Amino acid sequence: MVMKKPAPLGLRRRQILVGAGTAAGALAVTRVLGLHHLGPDLPTIPGVVASSPSPTPGGVTTKDWNSPLADPAAQVAQLLRRATFGYTAAQLGDAAKDGFRKTVDRLIETPAADPKDLSGADEATKDKPLNTLALQSWWIDQMIASPTPFAERMTFFWHGHFTSDFRKVTNQTPFIYWQNRTWRSMALTNLRDMLTAVTIDPGMLRYLDLGTSTGKSPNENYSRELMELFSMGVGTFNEDDVRAGAKALAGWREPITAAMATALMDQAVQRGGRARTITPDPVKTGVFEPSRAYVGSVKFLGETRQWDTKAVLDKIAAQDSVAPFITEKVLREFVMPDPPEATVKRIADGFRKSKYDMKTLMRDVFTSPEFTQPTAYRTLIKSPTEFMVHVARALEAPQLSKAIAQAGSGMGQALFDPPEVGGWPSNASWVSSNNVLTRVNFVVASLSGLQKVPAFRDAHQVQLDGIVGAKTADLLNSAQDDSTRWLILLASPEFQLK
Amino acid sequence: MTMMPTLDRLSRRDFLRNGLVFGAGMRGLAAGYAAVPDLFARAVYSAKSAGAMNDRVLVMIQLGGGNDGLQTVLPLRDSKYRDLRPTLSKEADMALPLSNDFGLHQNLKGIKALYDAGKVAIVQGVGYPQPSFSHFDSIRVWETGDPSRRQQNGWLGKTIEKNYDSAGHPLVGCAAGTTSTPGALRDLQATLTVVNDQNAFKFQGNGDSIDKVMGALYTSTPGIYGALFDTAMSTVRDTIAQLRTSATKYTPKAQYSDNQKLVYSSKNQLAAALQLAAELIVTGTGVKILHVTLGGFDTHYTEQTRHADLMAYLDSAVSAFHQDIAAYGMADRVLVATWSEFGRRPQENASGGTDHGTAAPIMLVGDVVKGGLYGEAPNLGKLDVQNNPSFSVDFRAVYQEILQSHLAVDPRDVLSESFPRVPFVKAA
16 A cells, blocks of 8 residues: 555544654554555565555545465465454464465364254244344354354355345244254255255245245245345346246245144144144154145246256256356355456366365365465455454454344344345445444444453454554554554454455 | 535535635544534535525335335226235225225325325336346346446436535435445445444444544555445544534424334334434435335235235334424425335235236325326236236336436436436426
8 A cells, every 4th residue: 555654644643642653653663563564665575466446536546455375374364264253363373384275174174063052942932932132142152162163154154145034934933043053064065955955944945935835826936036046146047937946846835843833732722722733743844745736847947847846956956057156156255256257167167067066166266276366365345243253253252242143233234134035245235334333333342341352462463464554553553552452453444354 | 604605516625625614624634523514504505596406305215125016006996906816905995095096005094194185196107128027136227227237336326426525425325224335325436324323323432532543544445445444434434423413403203103013024124214314304414315225025925914014114104204304394305205126916826925026106205296196007907928017107217307306416417318207296
């Protein structure tokens, strides 16, 4: 970035800085803290390609961050920022010792640690509903403390991709809780199997209405979103395919749990009705009832036949659009906001060849040259959940879990409550006046609620690779205590990026 | 203040340059909370005499998910409607008649009273050619005002960019009751603010000191998002300053009830959002364009009760808003308009709901409105191959009338074509 001498802003800086008002003073402290200023007066790392200056309303241009990604340690740090929910100094140190490749292998190959059961969730009924805040905190506890944070990160990715919300699914069944556990267990399997799990997931059956769709009067909601949002993408099918798909997929209903069956029987008696027996279903998936299905041939994606759910999903998996669609979404989430077509194609080809193996895809993504190229540095914006969990991990403060759950909605990300069927927005969409303010307020509240903050030491190196803007450096240098240093670091634009 | 400069485009910087604002150098300075909004707002309104601007305000309400037009303005005597919707058509028996043929949903009682007073225009059969049935695709079409999907900027954002100097004055365009910038307001050359909750819109802790530190921290940020972050933070600080000034002078003069029971996706507090909109309008912050959202209209199942709840929520919020604005003597300046990405299929499905459809009505509310029915209702006897009716009024014709006749700006800056007028705005 352009180095500006502090003089023009002297007035304001004087109000902030105590005892570091001169450039010389700031520089001395800079050396002590080991901060890298960015700018033309410093040597650039060879091979750095600065992206074009971005226009601002005032016509000012800023240069890009100087990428540290030539350094293996910085590569590992970026991997942990993107593929997990952040890290402590010790966690980064361990991963750096292993190196990039070994860390990728460890993240991908370690089976997901199963979370402990959420008390009472399996027995949720109308009278004993799930507590949303408890459910959110339960998951955030996993994000903060799980020994397999990549599995949590992927669960979070699928939560946004195959999304459902507790408002429509309701808290009167365990379905939304089950869905989270299902997404975790399938997170790194293969896309074809996942499509089956998603289609007959009880929460999804309710969220997109497949559970009430019948062959006689099919509901198009799931058929459309299965193709548009989950697998193929908009513009790869037509309206007739939506209608045919709806017929072909009809026949599923939601399962009834033991607690739900008991509650239903009790209700019937209380209403003075005849006692009747409701048999609970032994499965945690939808139940297929042939009498509800569509009988007859329909033309779906160019083929006319009698369909069933397996045939529909096989047909979708055979479409050329699927691998690029999923690959592009993964690249946007983990690598860069606007992946070039050639990159998408190259990685998608491998994904398809692997029969949609998620481990293959994620390994190819993380070990791709694009992941560590200088232009990828700080091109992604942390979602509110990532940001807050990164704060909790950086501060080693797992007790922030409930506060994180409560703060989500004010930043646009309450877990289990996405704004729309398309899931969460990404990157630039997270930046609004409201969301910048609420992020700062979360940091302020978190720091002031802690008995003791961890020593800052070289947190700017650990968390920000030592790459900070001139203003951030000035403020860090002039801060008088570790709480203030943490406030500046965690609230900085640098920390919002990954 | 004495003389205002003649302005083609309102510029807060001009006011600053001319020394019309006390205590503020540039907006980056910690200027305290000088009465900038009031002065600016008065200047906005006084500029009307120059002919470049008027004092009108627009409030767009997004009905997210695809509002069912046939359950909003119901056909009262159409046997085809009853054939296609054996369950949902029962609502027609309870509808509030607008004419021999059409009635409003029974829960739109407040809006019906405003209609009877000549303050509601309903444009029926609104849509666009070759409609998309994807939520996201169709929302984008409505947000950009461009069915060809070439435009990136929102139509409201573009309106701000072309007509108002929003830099340093983010409340010209405001999304209320939400966390992120709605696509209709998006435009990189326009500054606008997003206020989810006005009471929480301030820095916690030692607010004034944090305000200054954050102002410094978010300056000249490098990288592709640098300008976005810096602008967002300066917008935060400007917005806090303005809300602090305005909040001291406003008490609602109507009952905004957000108690309406909503079963499905009840997160959108429309009443609270519209109350914030009213506050921003009546306290003279210079707000011109507001956007609020009520979600939950994707009624694929058990539509009758869900949609009825949503209608009641819409009705109570819009009625309270109008009453409030009127009590402050500003009802002749404010136009409220609804929009939704599409209507719904005339034939109901087995889940007691409806799937994605096409043409649907837009409601326009305010004293500036020439009340009545416009456009043509969907012809249920003439459905296309996908069993949807065709539209009678292009949604851009509604935008055009809003821009031209209400905001008095050139619609050609925003829309690529001209459309026959739908004259629902009274001549000024």
